[in-house]
Amino acid sequence: LIGRLMFELPEEMGLIAVAVRQTQGKGRGGNVWLSPVGCALCTLHISIPLHSNLGQRIPFIQHLVSLAVVESVRSIPGYEDIELRVKWPNDIYYSDLMKLGGVLVNSTLLETTFHILIGFGFNVNNSNPTICINDLIAKFNKEEGTELKPLSADCLIARTVTVLERLIDVFQEKGPNGVLPHYYKYWIHSGKRVRLRDEEGPLAWIVGIDDYGYLQVHEEGKGVESVHPDGNSFDMLRNLIVPK
Secondary structure (H helix, E strand, O other), rough: OOOHHHOOOOOOOOOOEEEEEEEEOOHHHOOOOEEEEEEEEEEEEEEOOOOOOOOOOOOOHHHHHHHHHHOOOOOOOOOOOEEEEEEEOOOEOOOOOOOEEEEEEEEEOOOOEEEEEEEEEEEEOOOOOOOHHHHHHHHHHHHHHOOOOOOOOOHHHHHHHHHHOOOOOOOOOOOOOHHHHHHHHHOOOOOOOOOOOOOOOEEEEEEEEEOOOOEEEOOOOOEEEEEEOOEEEOOOOOOOOEEE
């Protein structure tokens, strides 16, 4: 629906579709994404000028969205220590243990404007199949003796979009350095050691993200290299960066 509408609307007009549940959602690499009631699900359309900081670094959008999802919870007073984190390139995690959601970005360049469709979904209320945001809040209340209230999907979608607008503004003004310190605060990879390609592959250490949003790894004897998300995936269970 948004794919058909987005070229017909004035550039300054925002467009968002919110779903209560998803039966035909799409993930990266052709994966299917199924989401029951109790998740925050939406597709957002934004326009980015080609000749802008973000227009020259479009892969960064998925990182900004992932950060916005985490910030939508952790920027609420009292909720700052909820263990919601970012996994490169596009996942939302509980610590480095379990996935709660993900982000998928599609872009179309029309003349000098990128039309970006951002799909994001994250588990707010369902304890299965892994864990949800409100489980994390209940766990935090039990451990810390607090009484933080559960959050709603509608509230978190609204907060995510609001935070994303701010992050885009900062990125357009200051470039990657305007957002990366905040991103690193919430990501799960700092200083982690990984294997490249397979379990017998060379050892490397994760350094950070380069100016175009690609993961930087330091392989012994080879210096720092960038790993593109389109050609690789991050297997957290085996601590591997593997070609897809």
